[in-house]
Amino acid sequence: MLNQENCWEAVLAKDTAQDGRFYFGVLTTGVYCRPSCPARKPLRKNVRFYETPEAAERDGLRPCRRCRPADARASAPNGARIQQLCDYIRGHIDDGHALTLENLSRQAGLSPSHLQRTFKSIAGVSPKEFVVACRLEKFKNQLREGGSVTNAIYDAGFGSSSRVYERVDSRLGMTPSEYRAGGEKISISYVCVETPLGLMAIAATDRGLCSLQFGDSREQLLANLRGEFPAAAIEQAKHPHSEQLDLWIDALSRHLQGEQPRLDVPVDVRATAFQSRVWNYLQSIPYGETRSYSEIARSLGKPGAARAVGSACALNRVAIVIPCHRVIRGDGNLGGYRWGLERKRRLLDAEKRA
């Protein structure tokens, strides 16, 4: 948090030592400046302070032509040091130990809190955010080169698929498979398995589960699948299944028996930005817990969108893995469930018992 008084004093003093540490915007002219800008000082009431140029630009301000505030970062006293640290992070992106704040501050020769502040003022993001951004960059590059999503996730140092999906919506803007898809025809293999909750069709691309649904008969399940992916080549999975599919089925069945509360199976779904935010959120609800539609809407920063959250849950095709059954009404009523309320109740009861 910026101290407004100190910032204003620095502006009045044209304090060059503060350049790169904050920026001030002038609402009447629509420009933002570094503290030492030589231009005539604006009235205090028209001034707002920002931690980064991006923040000022989000408020609709443009950089001042005289003081060129966006260049202030590079000339800030610790600029070179942070630049080197950024290179170090890029070179160690899949090494979790190298990227702890302790080690990074050792590398930079700054205390952890000083590093946090300095890094943010120069790079515009915290060290941790920078690490995530670099991982996403690597991840996107691998997808562009045609690597599998699962490999790309691990190679980029994410360690688990749910962690990348948490990030992807806000940073990548779309799901990994959409990113790579480029209109290519998808092929889907599926298996039907008997579970304690009835017959279940598990359908997957080579990147993850694209559909996991309950139904009364194999014919009905296959018809559903064809209806949902009319352009895809759909085939029953050959025996023995691919190693990957076996792994996913195995994880699912252990999960349904209460042996593996944390299910970490990749999904390959198309979604609008809002749907993927909701689905990511659902995957963050711990096993055995529930959330209400309006709680989720609030957590996503859209308190009025409880109904839209409900629709996103209703459109989920990957039961269990995207645990829409953990969403209930605010008054404790179970709400709806695409695969029947009885199944929802049994799923929730089983999770509570385990």
Ligand SMILES: [Zn+2]
């Ligand atoms: Zn200026």
